[in-house]
Amino acid sequence: MTLLTIELNGARAAHDVEPRQTLADFLRDSCRLTATHLGCEHGACGACTVVVDGKPTRSCLRLAVMCNGQSVQTLEGLQNDPMMEVLRRCFHECHALQCGFCTPGMLVMARDILMRLPNPDEKTVRHQLSGHICRCTGYAGIVNAIVAAGKEIGRSKTNGSQV
């Protein structure tokens, strides 16, 4: 066992972990943070995407021990994030989820897309989202939701509001 110290959703956390444990299993099994979903466990589906040191990361492709000293944010930690509030509403309004299994990863990635590429068009969103698999929606609703959220955030920025 190795001692792992991280900043998890804004609070310091220390746990003993087995070196082979992925960040995803650490979050779900040791921390009981089950918003992070595990689909493929080899980097193909994107459901387990979390934020490590500000960067969206496949938590199945990272050992928990590799995150020692780093900051990790899961969807739970983004509950009050202003951009996530807009995204959540747009996902609802645009029917961007059905079963919801892929949604945590989609939301975390959508937030990163909007932070790096403000007000993206459909083509940009589709390219940026290509690492995330959804077996229900056919993607149209998800893409529409992210484009709509980008527009709304762009408008509120022009008006000088917070988001």
Place this chain on the structure above:
Amino acid sequence: MKAAPFDYAAPTTLSEASKLLASAGMTTAAIAGGQSLLPMLNLRVALPGLVVDIARLEDLKGIEAARDGLRVGALTTHAAVEDGAIPGDIGRFMQRVASTISYRTVRNHGTVGGSVALADPAADWPGCLLALGARVRIAGLNGARSQAIDEFVRGQYATTLTADEIVVGFDLPGADTPLRWGVCKVVRKSGAFANSIAYAVSRGRGGPATVVLAAAADRPCLLPTVADRIEADESAGEPLLAAISKDVAAHVSPNDRYLTRLHTSTVMRAVREMQNR
């Protein structure tokens, strides 16, 4: 989909890392971004006894101007290159290559050094760095060495690295010379292994040209006939196609008409993009 047990060490110096990698009686693996190794661990294709995390080694970080070129640290991530961390024409060429590697989440952690050290025949960086004439800087228990990338990569997942050695970075020559470049990658689904990648670079009009085809053989290969053709007369259409066909046939059986056509197309598109730049 859960890795078998292994030990883990996160050394802070190169010599410590080399000693750990050379641990007697044990299979060891270096890990940097882990974007190739983690799937192999999870699928139990790779079964190391000890994983040595080299992501904290300062010697492997940074991008700086060196004598007549650029020195790029092995830990430079694909995302950093995509976001413009490497300056000049070389940087713009590498930016384009980086932007089509897998997905952003993978690019955030995957490293240029890791890609070259693994030497997957369908990887993006070995072919790109071959086109740029890069040298690989390596450190191990016997000190440091440097080797041209076409000598470093020996075949599928095969390099000249010994167990204790680590790729430290890359020297890219000619940072001050204007570079024209083109690249064409065909991949059926983003994140999958490439079916074909072609790179064409030329140092000034009529200057030395290099054309590389990756994902066709067990390692990226130079296409010398095409490069000669470009240097001799850039505008030639039919002779260019003949030159591409000759070089592609050296690596792909002409009986496989799909692959022949695929590789011919990517090389032609890369050359055309370079010529139009």
